[in-house]
Amino acid sequence: MSSLANKRILLGVSGSIAAYKSAELVRRLKDAGAVVQVVMTEAAQAFVTPFTLQTLSERPVHTALMDANAEATMGHIEQARWADLIVIAPASANFIARLAQGQASDLLSAIALASEAPLAVAPAMNRQMWASAATQANVATLMERGAKLLGPASGEQACGEVGAGRMLEADEIVAHCAEYFETGLLAGRHVLITAGPTQEDIDPVRYISNRSSGKMGFALAAAAVEAGARVTLVSGPVALVTPDRVARIDVRSAAEMLAAVQENLAEQEIVIAAAAVADYRPLQVATQKIKKQAGSAQLSLEQTADILSTITAESDARFVVGFAAETEQLEANARVKLEKKSLDMIAANGVGGERGGFERDENALLLLWQGGGVELPMAPKEKLARQLIERIAERFNAKNSTEDS
Numbered sequence: 075m076s077s078l079a080n081k082r083i084l085l086g087v088s089g090s091i092a093a094y095k096s097a098e099l100v101r102r103l104k105d106a107g108a109v110v111q112v113v114m115t116e117a118a119q120a121f122v123t124p125f126t127l128q129t130l131s132e133r134p135v136h137t138a139l140m141d142a143n144a145e146a147t148m149g150h151i152e153q154a155r156w157a158d159l160i161v162i163a164p165a166s167a168n169f170i171a172r173l174a175q176g177q178a179s180d181l182l183s184a185i186a187l188a189s190e191a192p193l194a195v196a197p198a199m200n201r202q203m204w205a206s207a208a209t210q211a212n213v214a215t216l217m218e219r220g221a222k223l224l225g226p227a228s229g230e231q232a233c234g235e236v237g238a239g240r241m242l243e244a245d246e247i248v249a250h251c252a253e254y255f256e257t258g259l260l261a262g263r264h265v266l267i268t269a270g271p272t273q274e275d276i277d278p279v280r281y282i283s284n285r286s287s288g289k290m291g292f293a294l295a296a297a298a299v300e301a302g303a304r305v306t307l308v309s310g311p312v313a314l315v316t317p318d319r320v321a322r323i324d325v326r327s328a329a330e331m332l333a334a335v336q337e338n339l340a341e342q343e344i345v346i347a348a349a350a351v352a353d354y355r356p357l358q359v360a361t362q363k364i365k366k367q368a369g370s371a372q373l374s375l376e377q378t379a380d381i382l383s384t385i386t387a388e389s390d391a392r393f394v395v396g397f398a399a400e401t402e403q404l405e406a407n408a409r410v411k412l413e414k415k416s417l418d419m420i421a422a423n424g425v426g427g428e429r430g431g432f433e434r435d436e437n438a439l440l441l442l443w444q445g446g447g448v449e450l451p452m453a454p455k456e457k458l459a460r461q462l463i464e465r466i467a468e469r470f471n472a473k474n475s476t477e478d479s
């Protein structure tokens with residue numbers, strides 16, 4: 075997987091001759107693993123057609139704010155929420171002015187205004203327009219608000235002049251995009267993550283399991299790597315690709331998961347248990363397939379060992395994060411698990427029915443720790459995982475600094 079694997083990049087194309095380069099940029103972003111949603115201003119469409127960018131991005135290009143059909147499929151607010159990063163490339167002088175003024179006069183400016191996603195702006199314009207006091211003031215305003223400026227480069231311009239104002243090349247823009255996600259918050263830290271379900275055998279062909287897909291745990295592994303951690307991922311049976319730079323250990327049962335965690339625990343500084351581990355397993359595993367008989371059948375179960383409690387009983391030096399999957403009384407039940415398993419933090423999610431949690435691509439979490447907590451609202455699991463890793467890094471550093479003092 076590449077540097078932008080699964081990242082949702084909203085690429086805004088505004089009216090500049092450099093708009094022809096956005097075709098190459100879409101390709102390069104996709105090569106790096108990103109999901110690219112193109113939004114074009116009206117002026118941009120004079121330089122490159124939506125059809126070209128739609129073909130390359132493999133997603134419909136959005137162009138109009140007042141398009142009832144487009145709003146019905148993916149409205150501007152939804153697009154604003156969807157994006158992990160908004161990149162305006164090329165950003166014309168006119169569009170930079172609109173951003174600086176906070177206008178919402180077209181689809182792209184409305185999305186930029188409505189989004190919490192970081193904003194990167196790659197200017198492309200004549201050197202005099204770039205050097206003008208108005209453009210420089212507008213750019214300064216955007217940077218004060220946290221936008222990142224990508225370029226511009228200097229050189230020969232489409233108008234025949236030479237100077238600063240050329241849009242960066244596609245590869246350079248992609249490299250800058252990747253930097254957004256490489257936070258370094260857990261640089262060099264050893265992090266062990268569990269993910270997916272466990273399977274508890276009944277006989278040679280049947281087992282007890284649950285609906286976990288592993289998506290939440292795998293997203294956390296990818297986010298921890300982006301934060302600079304060395305990640306070991308202990309996974310139950312799932313159909314997911316291992317994130318780049320992650321050491322994966324496959325297991326089936328709760329007992330195998332416990333053994334794999336214990337074998338790899340010594341150097342771990344942070345443990346995040348997103349796996350849905352079976353609480354019970356059959357008391358006896360039949361050696362032959364159990365035959366169908368008249369009437370009902372009964373299965374005797376015994377408890378599995380609790381992996382989290384085993385870890386925290388061994389040492390309280392690690393930062394241990396549990397999950398709580400609840401169908402009712404989310405906060406109260408999660409607080410009980412936080413205490414009982416001696417955790418540093420618990421991430422509670424509602425499961426079942428229309429809620430996030432199992433299987434789905436989206437989730438919402440209530441994070442709790444001693445004396446505090448915060449809600450992370452419904453979002454794609456990749457995005458949520460990055461938010462959770464940020465919080466874990468914060469609390470991990472707080473715990474370490476208390477212990478050092």
Ligand code: PMT
Pocket residue numbers: 268270285286287288289290291328347348349350351352353378379380381382383395396397398399400411423425431432433434
């Ligand atoms: O995999 P997905 O489809 O993406 O779904 C994500 C998820 C819903 C599975 C995930 O967000 C989640 O909630 N994981 C924990 C599920 C769970 O088993 O919750 P629990 O409340 O039953 O367990 C509490 C904690 O104890 C969990 O961290 C669990 O890993 C741990 N545990 C449970 C049993 C056991 N024997 N040992 C444990 O360590």
